[in-house]
Amino acid sequence: MKIYVLNSKQQLPISKEEAWTFFSDPSQLEGITSDDMSLKPMHDLPKRMYEGMIVRYQIEPFPKWHLQWVTEITHIKEGKYFIDEQRFGPFRFWHHQHRLIENRDGVELQDTVHYVMPFSIIGRIAHRLFVRKRLEGIFSYRKIQLEAYFRRKRS
Numbered sequence: 439m440k441i442y443v444l445n446s447k448q449q450l451p452i453s454k455e456e457a458w459t460f461f462s463d464p465s466q467l468e469g470i471t472s473d474d475m476s477l478k479p480m481h482d483l484p485k486r487m488y489e490g491m492i493v494r495y496q497i498e499p500f501p502k503w504h505l506q507w508v509t510e511i512t513h514i515k516e517g518k519y520f521i522d523e524q525r526f527g528p529f530r531f532w533h534h535q536h537r538l539i540e541n542r543d544g545v546e547l548q549d550t551v552h553y554v555m556p557f558s559i560i561g562r563i564a565h566r567l568f569v570r571k572r573l574e575g576i577f578s579y580r581k582i583q584l585e586a587y588f589r590r591k592r593s
Contacts (some may be wrong), residue, residue, distance in 0.1 A: 439530075439554055440554065440555070440562055441531070441552055441553070441554055442552070442553050442554070442555070442565065442570070443550065443551070443552055444549075444550070444551040444553070444570075444573055444574070444577070445548075445549065445550050445551075446547075446548070446549040446577040446581075447546055447547065447548050447549075448546070448547045448581050448584060448585075449541075449543055449544065449545075449546050449547075450544050450545050450546075450547060450584060450585075450588055451543060451544040451588070451592075452544050452545055452588055453544070453545070454517055454538055454540045454545050455517070457538050457544075457545040457547065458516070458517045458538060460587075461520070461536060461538070461547075462486050462487050462514075462520070463485055463486060463487075464479075464483040464484065464486075464487050464491070464493060465479070465483045465485075469583065469587075470579075470580045470583040470584060470587070471576065471579070471580065472575075472576065472579040474498070474501075475497055475498060475499065475576065476496065476497060476498035476504075477495055477496075477497050478495060478496045478497075479493065479494070479495055480494040480495060480496055480506070481493075481494060487511045487514065487520065488511065488514070489511055489512065489513065489514050490510065490511065490512075491510065491511040492508060492509070492510050492525070493508070493509050493510075493511075494506060494507070494508050495507045495508075495509070497527075497528075499528055499572065500572075505527060505528055506526065506527070507524065507526070507527035507528065508524070508525040508526040508527060509522045509523065509524055509525065509527075509532075510522065510523050510525050517538065518537065518538060519535060519536060519537040519538065520536050521533065521534065521535050521536070522534050522536075528556070529553045529554060529555065529556065530554040530555060530556045530561070531552070531553055531554035532551070532552075532553045533551070533552045533553070534549065534550070534551045535548075535549065535550045535551075536548075536549055537549075537550075547584075549577065551573070555569065
């Protein structure tokens with residue numbers, strides 16, 4: 439079993455409190471995810487996440503391929519980090535740490551995703567050919583959306 443790791447960092451010129459308010463609201467994910475993913479919650483979301491919270495999404499990771507993705511918020515350290523884990527979905531394993539690190543320029547958002555592809559060798563080939571690029575694209579898009587969102591808030 440091959441465990442892949444994806445790391446992403448982004449500096450945001452906002453306070454830790456502002457960052458936490460944004461990221462602890464589960465409804466914000468849809469707005470920072472590219473439309474071609476068609477990420478849609480399948481139920482009403484609370485205004486703040488909590489440990490044990492289960493969220494069901496309908497996603498379209500690739501054209502014409504609709505899936506249900508079920509995640510659980512497993513750990514929260516208020517204002518510092520939270521972890522979501524896939525319960526059902528496209529990966530065999532998915533563990534995503536979101537950390538907020540306060541610094542003199544605001545907050546650095548650090549994401550670390552550990553994941554395992556399904557289907558053994560076929561999954562590893564798919565990862566090499568297109569899955570890794572797709573995941574990196576999702577995080578790149580999110581960075582652009584977050585910069586624009588917080589720039590608008592500052593204006």
